[in-house]
Amino acid sequence: MKRIGVLTSGGDAPGMNAAVRAVVRKAIYEGLEVVGIFHGYQGLIDGKMEVLDLGSVGDIIQRGGTKLFSARCPEFRTEEGQQKAIEQLKAHGIDGLVVIGGDGSYRGSMKLTESGFPCVGIPGTIDNDIPGTDYTLGFDTALNTVIESIDKIRDTATSHERTFIVEVMGRDAGDLALWAGLAGGAETIIIPEVEINMDEIVERLKSGSERGKKHSIIIVAEGVMSGAEFASKLKDLADIETRVSVLGHIQRGGSPTGRDRVLASLFGAKAVEVLIAGNGGRAIGIQNHQVVDYDMNEAFDNHEEFDMSMYQLSKELSI
Template identity: 75%
Template sequence: MKKIGVLTSGGDSPGMNAAVRAVVRKAIYHGVEVAGVYSGYQGLIEGNIKNLEAGDVGDIIQRGGTKLYSARCEEFRTEAGQLKAIEQMKKEGLEGLVVIGGDGSYRGAMALTKRGFPCVGVPGTIDNDIPGTDYTIGFDTALNTVIEAIDKIRDTATSHERTFIVEVMGRDAGDLALWAGLAGGAETILIPEESYDIGDMIDRLQKGRDRGKRHSIIIVAEGVMGGNELKALIKEKADIETRVSVLGHIQRGGSPTARDRVLGSLFGARAVEVLIEGVGGRAIGMKNHQVVDYDMTEAFTAEHNADMSLYTLSKELAI
C-alpha cells in the first residue's frame, strides 16, 4: 500500500494517542503515506482528512483523549453514508484504514472491508469488552482512576462510619468494576456477568457490622443498575443509609498509564504491518501477553467473558 488512513471512533480512551502515533510513524518508517481522519466516521464522510508527518504526532503519547477527535455517526450506518465515505477515501488516495475504537467502530470497519477497502481494528475502550483480546487500550488507565477514587472515598467512609456505593462505567461488561473492586478492597461487587442477591449483600454488610466494621464500599457496574437505584433498594430492604458516588466520565480522562502507552504503540504498529501485507477485516489484540491479529467478526460474534476467578476471590477476601 502507498497510503493509509487512521481514525478514532466511539468513546475516547487513554492510550488512543499512543496508537495514532504508532500508526503514523510505523507507516512512515515503511515508506507508506498516512492521513488522519478527524472526528471518526463523520469526518470520513465529510472528507475531514489531513496528511500527517512524524512531527504531527509528537508530544501526544502522554495525553489522554484523542488528537483525531471522535464522534458518533448515524449516517455511516447506512449504505449511502458508507458510499460517501468510500468516495472520500478514493479522493484522498487511501488504500486502507486503521480504526481505533470499540465493537461499533469495528462494525463500520468491517462494512468498508466488505466494500473493497481493507480495514484493521485496534481495540480502544475503557470497558475492556472486546472479544479476542485480553486487554483493550484505556482499561488500565481507567482502572487506576477508579482505584484512586475508591481509596479517597474509603477515607471519608472510615471517618464517618458509612457505607458508600461507587458506580463505575463499563457498559455491559463488569471488568472495570471487578478489577477495581478487588484492588480497592470493596466488600461487595456487582457485575452484569453474575446475578446478585440483595439479601446476601445485606447479610454481608450486617456481618461486617457485627464484627465491629463500621464502613463498607460497594462497587456497582452501570450495566447492573445505577448507584442511586441500589441505594434506594438497600434502604427499602434493610433500612441502611448509604452514600453514592457516580464516577462518570472522569474514568475516561487523564494521562495514560505506561501499560496503555505500550499497548497503544504495539497495537498501532501491528495494524500497519497487517495493512501493508494487504489484509483487511482483521483486529489486533493481546493473548497470553503476545500481540495477535484475528478475524474482526469475532469481536461481535464471540462473547466477552469476565474473569470470574477474580469475582470468587473478591468474595473470599471480603469476609
C-alpha cells in the same frame, strides 16, 4: 499500499493518542503516507482529513483523549453513508484504514472491508470488552483512576463510619468494576455478569456490622443499575443509609499508564504491518503476552469470557 488513513471512533480511551502516534510513525518508517481523519466516521463522510507527518504526532504519547477527536455517526450505519465514506477514501487516495475504537467502531470497519476497502481495528475502550484480546487500550488507565478514587472515598467512609456506593462505567461488561473492586478492597461488587442477590448483600453488610465493621465500599457497574437506584434498594430493603459517588467521565480521561502506552505502540505498529501485507477485516489484540491479529468477525461471534474465579475471590477476601 501507499497511503493509509487512521481514525478514532466511539468513546475516547487513554492510549488512543499513543496508538495514532504509533500508526503514523511506523507507516512513515515503512515509506507510507498517513492521513488523519477527524471526528471518526462522520469526519470520514464529510472529508475532514489531513496528511500527518512526524511532527503532527509529537508530544501526544502522554496525552489522554484523542487528537483526532471522536463522534457518533448514525449516517454511517446506512448504505448511503458508507458509500459516501468510500468515495472520500478514493478521492483522497487512501488504500487502507486503521480504526481505533470499540465494538461499534469495529462493525463500521467491517462494512468498509466487505465493500472491498481493507480496514484493521485497534481495540480502544476502557470497558475491556472486545473478544480476542486480553486487554484493550485504556482499561489499565481507567482501572487506576477508579482505584485512586476508591482509596480517597474509603478515607471518608472510614472517618464517617458509613457505607459508600461507587458507580463505575461498564454497560455490558463488569471488568472495570471487578478489577477495581478487588484491587480497592471493596466489600461488594455488582456487575452485569452475575445476577444480583439483594438478600445476600444485605446479610454481608449486617454481618460485617455485627463484628464491628464501621464502613463498607460497594462497587456498582452502571450496566446493572445506577448507584442511586442501588442506594434506594438498600434503604427500602434493610434501612441501610449510604452515600453515592458517581465517577462518570473522569474514568475516560487522564494521561495513559505506561502499560497502555506500550500496548498502543505495539498495536499501532502491528496494524500498519497487517495493512502492508494486504489484509483487511483484521483486529489487533494481545493474547498470552503476544501481539496478534485475528479475523474481526471473531470479536462479534464470540463473547468475552468472564473470570468467575476472580469474582469469587473478591467475595472470599471481603468477608
